[in-house]
Amino acid sequence: MSGTNDMQVFLTYGDIALAGSLILIVLVVSWQLRLRLTKTLLTAAIRTIVQLSFVGLILAWVFAREQWYEVLIILTIMTLIASSAAKNRVKRSYKGLLADTLLAVSTSAILVTAIAILAILRVTPWYTPQFIIPILGLILGNSLTAISLTSNQLVESFHQQQSRIEMMLSLSAKPFEAVHEQIRAAIINGMTPTLNSMLVVGIVSLPGMMTGQILAGADPTQAVRYQIITMFLICVSSTLGCTISALLIYRRFFNKNSQFILPE
Template identity: 60%
Template sequence: MADGRWLLGGAYMTLTFIDVLISASLVLVAIIVSWWLKLGLARTLIVASIRTIVQLSLIGLILAWVFARESMVEVLTILSAMTIIAAISAKNRVKKPYQGLLIDTLIALGVATFAVTLVAMLLILQVSPWYAPQYIIPILGLILGNSLTAISLTTGRLIEHLHEQQSQIRTLLALSATPFEACHRAMATAISAGMLPTINSMMVVGLVSLPGMMTGQILAGANPTQAVRYQIVTMFLICAGSTISCTLSAVFVIRRFFDKQDRLVIPK
């Protein structure tokens, strides 16, 4: 990309406001179909479309300003804000939240995404400075978005099991099982549920779909081989981030549901 234009097939292409309106007309078709079939999605689609335009336009202005300055404080502030918003969103998806779930989710997401992102920046991409915004913000955003879905699925499934299987868990505890032993199957099932979307994506990547990073690079005129390598790295980073965040969230949930005497308690 140069001067706001995409290099495609050796020629520069510029997306205009008219191009955006044409793409918006496709959403209008979905809205009409929803209204015609009485699906109840028309209002949601309209709100989602408006939010997409407003949010992406604002973040585009913010990123342009941050990219030009390359300030570590500003970059870390944006990354922290992204993580907090993701934690709030993940917590809100859980049907039976408990007091302290937001903190647990924030720590799990923060540790997982920042650790994996730093590995990518320092060992794989080896960019200088390591907080270069044009690299670290998109990469952390990709990892964070996928980890958000994974951690909400894991937390929701595990909390639901702990609520529904109290008698079974207490029986296992009475038979000298530790909290981990009593909840191991539930933890494994919950983590597997959280990882399922990521695993499914990895199974069909390149066969059914071309992911966003790879598609973007190809549209920008990058060598397809390099685009593939970037996508492979990205998929592995997402997998690692999702796995770590799911595992940490499961551990934090178990800690909340058992006291110091290893007795099952249901937090409110």
């Protein structure tokens, strides 16, 4: 590992190998406690190296060319993968779940990213890959977690509390009134990780984006400002995504006659 006079550190493959050797500690713990995670840990470590190296090559190529259509292709792929990941975390699937998840993820993430790029950062041109790809990636990563938590709990609660919901409907409750508590609890569950992060950021933890900028030699005050903006963007995107997802799922469980149903 070598450094320059301004303390910016440049990592070598040897540094990566040294950091990778620390995984041996995890493997030893797994073996001693019989966690049966050896294969999973090795697979995760290898995939981390391969996937990030591959992404690094692609981003370096895209950053050098700065073509809007190439940036859009990458953004589309990122959104599709995030939607699929969120959908796969829902234990009780139903027909149309992928479409609902895709709509919730894409609408919330793209809207918030557009506001960040055009109104807050005022990036010109808007498709500058250095800004739009990392920002969308951060938002998607957090949004898919929030949306999957909301979707999973809401679908599960609809199945488990079918009798209660039908009873409320029989007592003249409107569909939304009958499931309001389930929707409320699901959205809160999806928002909890984001809110917890905001409550302790800068005190208990230093977020990855801020830490990465500081390690790369950026001004700490600027790194903090970027992190504040990012946290707000993630919060808004997660809230929108959870709300959209909950409303879309709610519609799937009621027919045109306002009767509660379990979708296929």
